Amino acid sequence: MNDLGFYYTHRWNSIQRRIIFIISLLIVLAQYLFADSPIQMDAKLEASLEELSNVRKGIAKEKLPMVKGLNALEDEVMDVRLEHQKIMRQLDSRNFDLNNLRADIKSRKGEKNYISNLLVEYTRNFETRLHIAELDQYEEVVKSATLAPDNSNLSAEAIFVKQTGLVEASIQRLQDIVGGNTFSGTSAGEDGLVKQGNFIMLGPIALFASEDGALAGIAEQRLGSLEPTVLPFSDPLNTALVQATVAAKSGGFPFDPSLGNARKIEETKETFKEHIQKGGIVAYVILGMFVLCVGVAIVKWIQLSLVPKPSEKAVQPVLRAMLVNDHEKAVAEIKNIKGPTGQMLAVGIEHIDESKDLVEEVMYEEMLTTRMSVNKLTPVLAVCASTAPLMGLLGTVTGIINTFKLITVFGSGDVKTLSGGISEALITTELGLVVAISALVLYAFLSRKAKSITDNMEQVAILFMNRATRAAPEPA
Template structure:
């Protein structure tokens, strides 16, 4: 039930209770309601008329504003497109600038590399003629007072100088200068370049030869050529006509010949450890020679000698047996002399008497052999010691001079390698000699023992024969 029904019910009840009062006021209420309704309708009509009057101008204003919004949107989109296009163009320009900068850096690096390589490629005798252009090109990138174009011009000037040098080298090129002769004296003269080879002849013609650059020399050095090369170099350099020696190895053969060392040079490279190894080796070889003579001169009894001694004993002629034993000589003679004297003793005593002489011969034959064995074992160890000392010197030189100066490091490396070689040179022959001499000594002892056994067996056999007869 809604409020209208409730209101109706209420009115109904009220009407039922106050019928007389409702009858009196109903007409008044109806008239008042009609009047209010008319007023409300009139007010609504006025409002609608007012809205209708204002709607058209407002619609026009809205249309104008919408048109302006559309126009502003189009302008905004146009500006955004312009902005995007500008951003794209700026990025492209930045990329182009970066690429051009990279290209410029690459060209500068290549120019610097060329200048450095050109300086290292030319002969030391040519350096004076090209030094100004080379230094200007090398210092140009660091000169803040020069523009980029001026720097590039100085660097390109080195290339032009190099091209001019190539033109000069076609057919040969000569120029004045100074060089150090083989005695270390600076002399004036003339240089001539033919291909990769540079020749020099002094003004007086006394010094001539090939030119090389040495590590500790600021001037070009004249190589000391073999005696069979005559003065044709001097004539060719001075006059432009003549015979020039040609080295197909481009100077390597002369360097190899120059670097060849004598035995004294290798000994000097070995240092103190090398001298110790050589001294040990010489002593070992002398002892080996001495032992060879000693073992070879050691006398042993031959079967015929033993048979003769046994025959004399069998005859009962002890004096003759002793003379034959004495004739053998050495420890073997002493052994058989003792055997003759004790021939009548029991087998055990006779064997002990002979074995005593064999024990005497053993240290005689084996003397100095342990020293040879020690020499063969110690020489490589001394070589290893020299290697360690040489490497220590090398690392010390690296600490002082760095790794750029290979020639200054060669002394330590040479000592390291030479001592190892000397140790092996000494150890291998001494080891072989020790083995040979040990076998020779054992063979002599074996023959001595064999003779003793043959003597004892012969004496015992004859003693049994006498008993049997």
Template sequence: MRNFARVFIAAVLSSTLLYASTEEELKADLQKSLTELGEVRAKIATEKPLLGKKIADLEQELILLRRQQRLARMSAEGRLNDMKALSKNHAIYTQDANYLSAQMKQHAVVMGTQLLPGENGEYGQVIEQIATRGQDQDLDSQVDALSKGVDRLEQLLGGFKTQGNAVTEQDQVLAGEFAHLGPATWFAANDGSVAGPVLSDVGAKSVKVLDGDKEAIAALLGGKEVDLSIDVTGGKARAIAEIQSGFGQLLKKGGVWLMPILGIALLSAICGVIKLLQLMQIKSPRQGWVSEILSALRDGRKEEAEEIAASAKHPAGELLKNALQYTSAGADVVEEVIYEQLIGVQGKLQSWLPFIAVTAATAPLLGLLGTVSGMIRMFNVITVTGTGDVKPMAGGISEALVTTLFGLIVAIPALIIHTLLSRRSNGVVQNTEKLGLTLVNGLRKMNQG
């Protein structure tokens, strides 16, 4: 029994040792397999991209070979049609690319003209790069400018502040801080002397600040909530209103040709006033005035007849008084004397009127002369600066239009005044002639009686 137990225990121990030895071998084999598997996977990972690239190259080569095979089977006409289609597509794609590139470049240029004070440092380099590089080389910079423009638009919608210089209405350059919000910009000088909305001309190197609410703008720059008016025109509406309401601005823009126009206008006004006062002193004789003169002559009271004639505040009074001195010579002589003196009366009544007529005719001609001079100036400016910017031409255009305006302003009233005064003078002459003829006819009747 003891022997059997010993044998059994020996068998168990032997089997146990055998199992332990087998487990160790299995673990070693498993570890070796895992190591080999890792090495294989690493080798596959290393060779797979190369194999992928080689496969892609083979596919491209296969496509090219198939295309060459198709072209080889095609006729010459078919190959020519394919070449035309490819050339057409190439031209379309090139045109589209050039158009997009030009649009992006134009966007950068427009963006450069609309930069606000203090933004040149952030965006100026991109815009300058586009301007100095060729169209076929600046695609990256154009895309950069486009993205910068989008960022700038978002920044404007939210509002931001920059540092820079501005020019006051007194032409002083001051350093200060700008507040930007959408299309509106405000400025406050560092010394607190000036604050107000900003007028910025497109393409201008400096901006102009107008007078405004200093306290409100200072509070805005300090981050506080304030109420400020916004001029969406950038101050241009205010500038236009000042130009339209200023008569002195028109005189200044008219140039040297306004001086003679205003000079003849003043002389014409003086002549018109003198002539009007002269005609206002003439009073029509009372009813039966000539009959009283004839009645005194019929009774032999010649001196009384002359006094009655001289009492009239009318050119006919002096004319009839002189004519009565020749009544003894007969009615025909009196008539000749009346017509002789009537020439002098007519000349006296027509005095000053020719100068007014000359003014009415000359003023438009002087205005036209100023117009021609202004147009010559404008074309001279165009020769130098071109037609891209109309501001340099404004002086010539203003001179051309303002001189014509003042020429018509002077000519039209002068023409009306000349017409009215001439009609009044002609009426006095006709009335004088009528009274003279009435006296002559009365004398003839007296002589016949």
């Protein structure tokens, strides 16, 4: 429309230029004709004016339609502009709506991906939460939901349907096991024989009874077994109760509130013999050291307990006799004192007429003999106390070496396979410390008891020499 208005404006300007050209031409003609006679000039002037009038009439006659056309075109341009503005407003509105729609689609895609990831995670967790007796029952739906995201031939809707199918199955499972769910299957006994029978799932508990009635109990998963393992009851009444409940699909059954943990803890308990066997050869060596220590301790305790220690009251008659220089009476009193103390005093009274240093030497010699006797075998305890931890360390190193050998053969996936070397490493250390602590305590106790005997002899010897030194010399 703007081009059309420009066209009419250009045409009007062209007409004006023509008019000006004609007027200029007339002026020139007038000047040319001015030299003519006045009559001719008037005639020409009238002719020119008439021509001018005709031109003006023609211009006026053409101008009106052109103005009307121009106005019509301007009105049409205005309408077109208004229509253009309306369309632009609609376009802006639609672009805004389109951006909002794109943002909403992006948000929905994020929610879809989030829900899809949740469903994948739920599928993975659902399979691990199933009881081993239920694996065959839900194998198909779990497999379908697990493989669906990786199947490029399935649409997103089909994948979602398969995943939600698993969710529906899990909800139905929860509803079933609340009141008890029965289904057939196979299970193995403790002897490893697989039998056909029926299960009852009630919460996390699975009861099984074989069709031949030979196997009944609680079904659990055992490491390394692909079949549920039935743990029989020690009480025949509980076994009969489970068989009746499975057969009738209703009734009671023995319930373990610890969900099998009590049984597992009970299975971890072992006898002393089994504990020692896990330690290997080194454990037996350490146990032999312990037996040796206990034997030596018992022998030494009996020996030291049988050694008489005279009291101060029993020694006083000898000391009084020595104080008055009555050697014969002292000898008679010494005969009443038993044990190494009496022998020491007897040796001392035999050499009483000798010098003081000699008497002290012979009595000290007797005391050294007694000390060697009472301390005999006690170094065995000290040696065991220092050697037992080293033997435990040896067992630890041996157990670790065996563990690494098993890892080389079987890998690190099966912990039960590695338990032998780990048990050997830990048990030998434990036994070594137990023997070392016990031997050290026994050594300290017996050494203290032996030292009390020699200390008593030393005290009596000092009292004897003091009395002998203060005694008056015999008359000539």
